[in-house]
Amino acid sequence: MLQVIERSHNLTIKQLRKNYISPSQVIGVIDPIVRGILKNCPLVVINVKSGCLCDGAERMRIFKDDPSCKELVSSMTTEIDKERILRVASGFFGYVMFSHVWQGNEPSFQDFNVVKSVWNLPDTPLNAKLRNFCEEVRRLGHNWAWSDTCCIDKSTSSILVQSLTSMYKWYADSAATLVFLADVPHSSKPGDLTGSLWMTRAWTLQELLSPKVIFFYDSEWKPYLGDIVPNHKESPRIMQELADAIKIPNGTIVTFSPDDLGVREKLRLASTRNVTVEEDVAYSLIGIFKSDIHPRYGERADALGHLLEEIVARTGEVSVLAWSGKSSSYNSCLPASISVYSQVPYNPRPLEGEEMKKCVKELHDKLPRQDVLSIYNLINRLSPARFAARRLYLPCIVFFVRSLEKSCKGNEKLYRAKVSGLGQVAFTTADDLPLNEPRKFVFAHPWIRHIRGSIRFG
Numbered sequence: 001m002l003q004v005i006e007r008s009h010n011l012t013i014k015q016l017r018k019n020y021i022s023p024s025q026v027i028g029v030i031d032p033i034v035r036g037i038l039k040n041c042p043l044v045v046i047n048v049k050s051g052c053l054c055d056g057a058e059r060m061r062i063f064k065d066d067p068s069c070k071e072l073v074s075s076m077t078t079e080i081d082k083e084r085i086l087r088v089a090s091g092f093f094g095y096v097m098f099s100h101v102w103q104g105n106e107p108s109f110q111d112f113n114v115v116k117s118v119w120n121l122p123d124t125p126l127n128a129k130l131r132n133f134c135e136e137v138r139r140l141g142h143n144w145a146w147s148d149t150c151c152i153d154k155s156t157s158s159i160l161v162q163s164l165t166s167m168y169k170w171y172a173d174s175a176a177t178l179v180f181l182a183d184v185p186h187s188s189k190p191g192d193l194t195g196s197l198w199m200t201r202a203w204t205l206q207e208l209l210s211p212k213v214i215f216f217y218d219s220e221w222k223p224y225l226g227d228i229v230p231n232h233k234e235s236p237r238i239m240q241e242l243a244d245a246i247k248i249p250n251g252t253i254v255t256f257s258p259d260d261l262g263v264r265e266k267l268r269l270a271s272t273r274n275v276t277v278e279e280d281v282a283y284s285l286i287g288i289f290k291s292d293i294h295p296r297y298g299e300r301a302d303a304l305g306h307l308l309e310e311i312v313a314r315t316g317e318v319s320v321l322a323w324s325g326k327s328s329s330y331n332s333c334l335p336a337s338i339s340v341y342s343q344v345p346y347n348p349r350p351l352e353g354e355e356m357k358k359c360v361k362e363l364h365d366k367l368p369r370q371d372v373l374s375i376y377n378l379i380n381r382l383s384p385a386r387f388a389a390r391r392l393y394l395p396c397i398v399f400f401v402r403s404l405e406k407s408c409k410g411n412e413k414l415y416r417a418k419v420s421g422l423g424q425v426a427f428t429t430a431d432d433l434p435l436n437e438p439r440k441f442v443f444a445h446p447w448i449r450h451i452r453g454s455i456r457f458g
Contacts, residue, residue, distance in 0.1 A: 168287020305330025
């Protein structure tokens, strides 16, 4: 109809043109909305119909040829409905993420460049795994699938870095995440999931926590436990199995966000997981910690040092420093392995009620009020813990060691010390401490912020 109006020489009919919106105007509104959606999607995905890899520009082209887009353009002749455009486009570009354990020579981005489609890959078990994933995505009614094996051009460093730093968000924003448990037989039984190798890998921690919708499949691509609910995060028995295994509330697994757990608890969750590449210990936690570290393969153990340093600098959380074991070559105040965070740090119980009153009274009896205020003000002005040029600047209270002796207890290095202000203290360390050399040892108590929060002066 608009074409008839535009071709007419009648002034009255031409006046009607002002009451209508042209297709080009609608497309002019659709384009930036679609670009905004694609900006938050994976860089490359698999088109599960053609089996081809598609970047953002190709997905845009496919959308414009799709009946859903053409219907938007043809139906908006008098008013542009941006909410409807957003709803339709978001549904069209919804993607499904794959979560699995790498099993060897998985199909790569370069393999796709040769055969052009997932359906053309040679018949091997690992190619069949990817094809089964795509078939399940299509069965669920989605157009796009993403797998870390073939959707990242790992030969291009900028793409690899962007993918690593965006991966948590991609899983969180996905229409669904499909978890393939290759070592869980059909028919599965309770406990098979948490006994799976999938539960031991570093990258799968974020792949469990971040998605809003998740489905677990056994080795024959059948739903885990035969549970056919529309979202396994809504399955009480599956969520309880996971919660019992990783020791966090099942509600936290269902609706996880990086702010839901403290720094030390997130490190505990990561402490039992394994990697093939050393740097992935840190890179797999970028999203969970909302970290800004820049992945750089080749830095080896320094990757964990960079992550822990950034956590301390950004949050001031010094529980990162509460560990026992081998020191990192990056900084001796940091551990060489994330596994040390499986240890439960000592947390003194807070003083309350009569006990607090008693301690305050003893303090009043020992020090004049003005001296106490002066000490408190000095503590309150201290800066938070921070790193600079790999050196740790840590406000703390120092207790001097008056004497030190070593006790034999199996292979454990157990020491006993008399410490000014603390009395007798027993502790273990991985280091051999010289007992007969004229060295001075101190205990450093870095939990200044807890002291700040517990003291009040009227």
